Amino acid sequence: MSNITNQSLNEIIENIKTKKISSTDLTKAYIKNIESAKKLNAFVTTTFDQALDKAKQFDKKPNFDQLLPGIPLAVKDLFCTENTKTTAGSNILNNFIPSYESTVTKNLWDNGSFLLGKLNCDEFAMGSSNETSHYGNVINPVGDQLVPGGSSGGSSSALAADLTPATIGTDTGGSIRQPASFTGTVGLKPTYGLCSRWGIVAFASSLDQAGPMTKTIKDCAIMLESMSGFDEKDSTSINKKKEQYSKNLKDNIKGLKIGIPKEYRVDNMPKEVDDLWEKGKKILKDLGAQLIDISLPHTKYALPTYYIVAPAEASSNLARYDGVRYGYRSKQGKDLIEMYEKTRSEGFGDEVKRRILIGTYVLSSGYYDAYYLKAQKVRQLIKKDFDDSFKKIDAILTPSTPSSAFKIGEKTNDPVSMYLNDIFTVPVNLAALPALSLPAGVDKKGHPLGLQLIGKALDEQKILNIGYAFEKNCGFKNEIKKWWS
Amino acid sequence: MSLDKEKIKHVAKLARISVDEAKVDSLTKDLNSIFKFIEQLNELNTDKVEPLTSILNQSLRSRKDEISDGKIREKILKNSPKKNEEFFVVPKVVE
Numbered sequence: 153m154s155n156i157t158n159q160s161l162n163e164i165i166e167n168i169k170t171k172k173i174s175s176t177d178l179t180k181a182y183i184k185n186i187e188s189a190k191k192l193n194a195f196v197t198t199t200f201d202q203a204l205d206k207a208k209q210f211d212k213k214p215n216f217d218q219l220l221p222g223i224p225l226a227v228k229d230l231f232c233t234e235n236t237k238t239t240a241g242s243n244i245l246n247n248f249i250p251s252y253e254s255t256v257t258k259n260l261w262d263n264g265s266f267l268l269g270k271l272n273c274d275e276f277a278m279g280s281s282n283e284t285s286h287y288g289n290v291i292n293p294v295g296d297q298l299v300p301g302g303s304s305g306g307s308s309s310a311l312a313a314d315l316t317p318a319t320i321g322t323d324t325g326g327s328i329r330q331p332a333s334f335t336g337t338v339g340l341k342p343t344y345g346l347c348s349r350w351g352i353v354a355f356a357s358s359l360d361q362a363g364p365m366t367k368t369i370k371d372c373a374i375m376l377e378s379m380s381g382f383d384e385k386d387s388t389s390i391n392k393k394k395e396q397y398s399k400n401l402k403d404n405i406k407g408l409k410i411g412i413p414k415e416y417r418v419d420n421m422p423k424e425v426d427d428l429w430e431k432g433k434k435i436l437k438d439l440g441a442q443l444i445d446i447s448l449p450h451t452k453y454a455l456p457t458y459y460i461v462a463p464a465e466a467s468s469n470l471a472r473y474d475g476v477r478y479g480y481r482s483k484q485g486k487d488l489i490e491m492y493e494k495t496r497s498e499g500f501g502d503e504v505k506r507r508i509l510i511g512t513y514v515l516s517s518g519y520y521d522a523y524y525l526k527a528q529k530v531r532q533l534i535k536k537d538f539d540d541s542f543k544k545i546d547a548i549l550t551p552s553t554p555s556s557a558f559k560i561g562e563k564t565n566d567p568v569s570m571y572l573n574d575i576f577t578v579p580v581n582l583a584a585l586p587a588l589s590l591p592a593g594v595d596k597k598g599h600p601l602g603l604q605l606i607g608k609a610l611d612e613q614k615i616l617n618i619g620y621a622f623e624k625n626c627g628f629k630n631e632i633k634k635w636w637s
Numbered sequence: 638m639s640l641d642k643e644k645i646k647h648v649a650k651l652a653r654i655s656v657d658e659a660k661v662d663s664l665t666k667d668l669n670s671i672f673k674f675i676e677q678l679n680e681l682n683t684d685k686v687e688p689l690t691s692i693l694n695q696s697l698r699s700r701k702d703e704i705s706d707g708k709i710r711e712k713i714l715k716n717s718p719k720k721n722e723e724f725f726v727v728p729k730v731v732e
Binding site: 494516 | 640645648649651652653654655656657664667668670671672674675676677678679681683686687688689690692693697698700709712713715716717718719725727728729730
């Protein structure tokens with residue numbers, strides 16, 4: 153089978169089940185693609201030998217009743233993988249080999265898949281362009297010199313370049329949806345608590361959530377079903393019955409009420425983004441959905457709130473990197489304190505240090521009320537905006553990002569302009585809601601653009617259904633030329 | 638408000654990160670532009686708003702106080718940059 157790797161995950165699973173291809177041949181096809189795509193720099197670590205062993209084991213004794221039978225998967229290097237190096241894109245974890253497996257990856261393996269490699273990402277998931285990784289920039293397969301988005305930039309690049317049939321990322325402020333939008337792929341940030349955070353390198357614990365990145369909505373449903381579920385080891389994991397998202401996928405959205413928030417039309421937004429939003433509204437309307445104008449009045453305060461809450465939580469979470477128990481230790485430092493200071497200075501990159509300093513400052517004595525407490529109050533207002541709107545609607549449609557993928561280096565000198573990338577994605581994390589980024593079109597340069605569907609808490613099935621209907625009627629096809637191999 | 642270099646050095650000390658003297662100027666510029674952005678929140682009156690402390694509207698579960706693993710000393714020590722048999726080793730802290 154020649155073009156197996158450009159098929160969707162669902163098609164590949166069918167080919168495995170009908171024995172048109174073996175897991176071993178499938179794995180070999182991905183390894184070949186990965187080896188010829190070094191220019192993209194999507195991988196930090198590859199686990200080919202281990203993957204081929206697992207594939208052979210599967211072929212010897214196949215179990216086709218699993219959700220991911222014999223499927224090789226590469227995952228973001230933020231998920232701890234037992235006995236496989238996990239760096240979080242940081243120098244401070246350049247030699248860290250976990251002795252345990254994250255719950256989310258364990259769930260994937262328990263459903264029949266196995267690890268193909270670890271994907272590059274912004275350092276500790278702090279970034280919107282994959283330019284903060286210690287392991288170098290990742291290139292967007294859409295075009296040389298374009299960023300793949302971030303922080304799950306290795307994930308979006310590898311997926312769009314056919315280096316993995318599907319993947320997973322983490323989303324603290326947009327880190328799944330923005331890279332999905334930049335690469336013409338599907339990305340879902342689930343409701344906070346749906347996927348376990350156990351074994352994921354922590355960034356901001358009240359915002360972090362793992363989710364699938366895939367080529368199609370059906371694939372997204374399969375991956376979400378495989379990775380989600382209650383976990384005792386995560387104190388904020390939601391204890392509820394497991395859903396069968398892929399089996400329950402329906403494309404009938406007649407009568408659903410879709411909210412259109414006026415605050416998501418921002419200054420200097422390219423006309424193409426606005427046009428795409430209009431196109432999205434029309435598609436949903438033609439499918440029988442009802443469009444309703446809504447207001448989310450505190451939207452503009454979401455990013456400033458995020459840049460207090462997220463760094464504050466990060467400064468606490470990253471206090472553990474001290475050069476004592478694991479990770480990098482500086483060779484300098486005469487005493488313990490100096491060893492800590494040098495280790496953290498040499499181990500962390502500039503963006504991570506900036507955020508630790510912001511977080512330390514906003515939590516420090518005398519400033520807590522002015523910043524952190526204030527942000528927690530505004531976060532309440534942002535959540536209330538959504539709660540009020542969702543009393544009269546089923547889902548919200550917005551653009552995913554204010555622009556398509558930008559050039560490497562274009563925004564690195566101005567942190568605030570980089571942060572503005574996440575203007576449409578951040579409010580969802582603050583309110584703990586699920587949101588899906590759908591590939592919907594291209595701008596005049598031919599670069600992909602996405603639309604975002606936001607759902608009520610735990611209403612993943614509904615936004616997947618809307619996405620499914622949208623996908624069938626949108627006519628978007630991700631046409632990426634393999635210029636890198 | 639604005640952050641001066643001394644303040645930034647103090648915060649860096651609290652965060653246990655040594656800051657390269659040559660980078661203090663650019664760091665000061667970046668942090669001040671970020672704080673200017675953050676301080677948009679001051680436009681909002683939040684006197685009567687309760688802070689959001691739990692995003693799930695549920696209290697954290699408690700669990701039985703039971704030992705669920707153990708005897709993994711070797712695993713725990715495995716990633717240590719410097720160890721001595723059963724201990725993590727750090728620079729001398731007492732004279």
